Amino acid sequence: MWDDLETPIALRRTPRRSTGNAGVTAPSVAASKTPTTSRTGKRVRFSDPGPELSYKSPSSTGLTPMVRRSTIGVTPSRKRRRHSTPSDLQDVHDADELAGTSETPNVVRVLSLRQILDDRLKRRIRRNGLSEEMNTIEIEKRHEAQRQASELQHLREELAEKDEEIERLKDATILQDTARxxxxxxxxxxxxxELNRQSDRADQTHHDWTMAARDPFSDSVDDDGFGDATMADLVCSTPSRARASFPTPPCTSPTMPTTPMSIRRFASSPVSHTGVQAQxxxxxxxxxxxELGSLRLELGKLNEALEIHEALRARMADRLSSVESSEVAGNDDVEAHLGRVLQSLSDKTAALAQLNSSISSLGFRGNDAGDIVSSVSRAxxxxxxxxxYITPGEIALPLSSHGAQVLDLVLTRLRDLARQVKEDEASIDEYHSLELSLRQQLGARVEAMDGLQRELKRSTCRLGEKDERITELEIGTDRLKGAIEKYRRDVSELETLVQTMEEQxxxxxxxxxxxxETGKQQSAKRDTDIAALEEKVTSVLSQTAEVRIQLADVQAKRVANITALNKSHGTALAIRDARVTELRGEIDSINESLRNAHETIRQLKVENLGLKRDIEGEKKRAKQAVDSMKTELERVLEMSEGILATPKKVTDTGRRCTRSSDLLKTPGQAALPPAGPSGFLVDSGKGKRKRRHDSGLGFLDEEEYEV
Structure with a gap:
């Protein structure tokens, strides 16, 4: 019993290290002796990294089971390690790692180093050399953010330049193409x-091209029709192309020829020919x-008149020969006159025969001179x-004009037509050459246009790709903004919760x-009473027997008072443990929201691989906010632990403890149960308690480790 009284309250219970649903064992008295000095200087610093643990990944954290801790890379020395780290910490972290690596094995979580700190923690950070590391990390973050912003701005400028260049090329191409x-x-x-004018000229000229191919003017038999000079003139003035080929005549030309040569050969022409294709x-x-019938009748009449004339001449010759002898002398003058008449008649007959032969040699149709002359007149x-018909316009010659004037007019018009044909052929050749050059230019322009079309298609494809990239970036930006807004709402809720907890x-x-303050006043009163009691003890030392009897009574009372005091302390600690349980429940809800936030971050990381840098920055900022809240909560709990520390140890002097217990004991106050290792009330019963889930903030572990 005396050993139990001398043991500090923090060491009177076994540490609560049960995992799962194991029940809490009954309190037992520790067998080891500990010095009576205070352990205020061995509290755990939350900034200490703790010992290196053998994981598959060299960095992990205790925020949540699914997120690992990343270290700066400095091997912690023995003086920086936490003294309360238990030996079986490896098993707990192994279980957490197995639970965390099943889904997100590559997630790295960094604890923030600077939050709302008091002076003591700042001094510890400076002693451990973490302030410089913290400043270096912040500078690197700022530089990385500035570099990303500058790179994004540079990419936007390049995109704007490309868009301007594409628009400029489009405008220039459209202008050039429009002008061309x-x-x-x-x-x-x-x-x-020009082609319409040429076709109009061709439509205005009427030629009998079908019959002209069979025109006797081109034959050598009838070259003497108009004389050698006339035929040479015609041959020289006729173009080579007109002599070589005769194109199809226009539809406005007369279906049947009316030239003299065509009339001459009309009797042998077929009833239906290729120009008409119909009878x-x-x-x-x-x-x-x-007309031919009438000419034949006239020819018959002329033949009859000649026959009558020959018969008359024969009868006159017979009569003259019969009466020649009787009338020779008297009719010398009549015979001379008749001879002259006959001579002139023979001369005229010879001239008429020569004229008939000459007229027949002209090649016109007719049996005698009259028919031939009529044919010539008609021709x-x-x-x-x-x-x-051939040359439209007013002709001054009348229809009854002389044939020489008609022939001269025909030759003049033929010469004019030959000259026009030569000019037209020259202009047609020139137009052909111009058309060829224009076709070549048009081909070159078409090739250029095809090249520009291909370039425009490639530019359109590049623009489409850039638009798709811009759309993807805008979608990612919208998602990132949504995630940022969600983080802001979560942080605002956490800040509200932290403010509520700070107020509480x-x-x-x-x-x-x-x-x-009340305890201090009671302690002062106890000190005064103890001084008075010591004076009384010195006065009654002489009465040994009475003092022993009184001492036995006082010891019995002291044991009863200590038991009542322990019960009252246990009740107070139970109330405080209930409050701590409530706070831990709130912390668990915060941890649950943090797990949800981390799960959202993981999903966003999978969906937005292209925006990984921005998301990592947002995650770091969110983690810093959570860690700042965690640090503040740790500071509050540390202050609470400092306030709820174990009361002063009981001194070895029995009389002082007895009198202190008498002074502390008040009527109607229940005995307090023993306090736990952290100064809070502990459950003295043997009921089973379910182990709370690790919040990831280190509160539960810290209390267990201190034990």
Missing amino acids: IMELEQEVGHLRA LPDPEKELLEA LRSARLELE GQDAEARLQANV
Whole structure:
């Protein structure tokens, strides 16, 4: 019993190290002796990193089971290690690592180094050399954020330059293409107008190209029709292209020829030919047939008149020969006159025969001179009419004009037409060369346009890719903003919770301070009573027997008072443990929100690999906020532990302890139960208590480690 009284309260119970649902063992008296000096200087510093543990990954943390701690890389010395770290810490961390590495094996969590600290913690940080490391880390973070911002700005500027260049190229290409297209359209319009003019000229000329191919003017048999000079003139003035080929005549040309040579060969022409492709009645043909019939009748009449004339001449010769002898002398003058008449008649007959032969040699149709002259007259009239068809315009010659004038007019018009044909051929050749050059230019322009189209397609593809990239970045930015807003809401909720807990801690601190003041006053009174008692003890030392009897009584009372005092202390500690349990429940809810935040961070990290740097920065800031809250809570709990520390040890003097217990004992006050290792009330019963889940902030571990 005396050993139990001399043992400090913090060592009277076994440490609560049970895992799972194991029940709490009954308190037992520690067998080892400890010095009576105070252990105020061996409290755990929350900034100490603790010993290196053998994990698969060299860095881990105790925030949550699924997140590891990362160290700065400095091997902690023995003087920086926590003295309260138990030997079986490896098993707990192994279980946490197995629980954490099943889902997120590569998540690294860094504890913040600077939060709301008091002067003592700042001095410890400076002694351990963590302030410089903390400043270096913050400088590196700022530099990294500045570098990322500058790089993002540079990329945005490059993107804007590319967009401007693409717009400029588009405008230049559109302007050039528009100008070239307008020029080509103008050239095509000019060519079309020129072709229309040429077609109009071709439509205005009427030629019998089908019958002209069979025109006897090109034959050598009839070259003497108009004389050698005329035929040479015609041959020289005829273009080579017109002689080489005869294109299809226009539809406005007359279906049947009206030239003299065509009339001459009309009798042998077929009824249906390739120009008509049908058997149709021809009024001109019927008219010519009628004229031919009339000419034949006239020719018959002339033959009859010649036969009558020959018969008369024969009868006159017979009569003259019969009466020659009788009338020779009297009719000399009549015979001379008749001879002259006959001579002139023979001369005229010879001239007429020569004229008939000459007229027949002209090549016109007819049996005698009259028919041939009529054919020539009709041919000249037809040539005059055909000339009006071929060369539109007013002709001064009348229809009854001489054939020489008609021939001269025809030759003049033929020369003009030959000259125009040569000019047209030259202009056509020039237009062909111009068309060829324009086609080459148009081909070059088309190739250039195809190249520009391909370049435009490539530019469009690049723009589409950049738009998709910008869209992805905007989506990632929106998601990041949403995550940041969520973090802000969580941090605001945590700040509200921390403020509430600070207010409650301040209230508890005020109450505890009042209790401390009351305890100090009671201690002063106890000291005064102890001094009085010591004086009384010195006065009654002579009465040994009485003192022994009184001492036995006092010891019995002292044991009863100590038991009552322990019960009262146990009750107070139970109340404080209940308060601590409530606070730990709130801390567990905070840890649950932290786990949810970390799970959200992990999902965002998987979804936003491209924005990993920004997310890591946000995670670090969120962790710093959580760690600042954790540090503040630790500071509050440390202050509470300092206030709720174990009362002064009982001295070895029995009389002093007896009198102190008498003074402390008040009527109607229950005995307090023994205090736990941290100064809080502990449960003295044997009921089973479920171990609370590790919050990750180190509160439960710290209390267990101190034990």
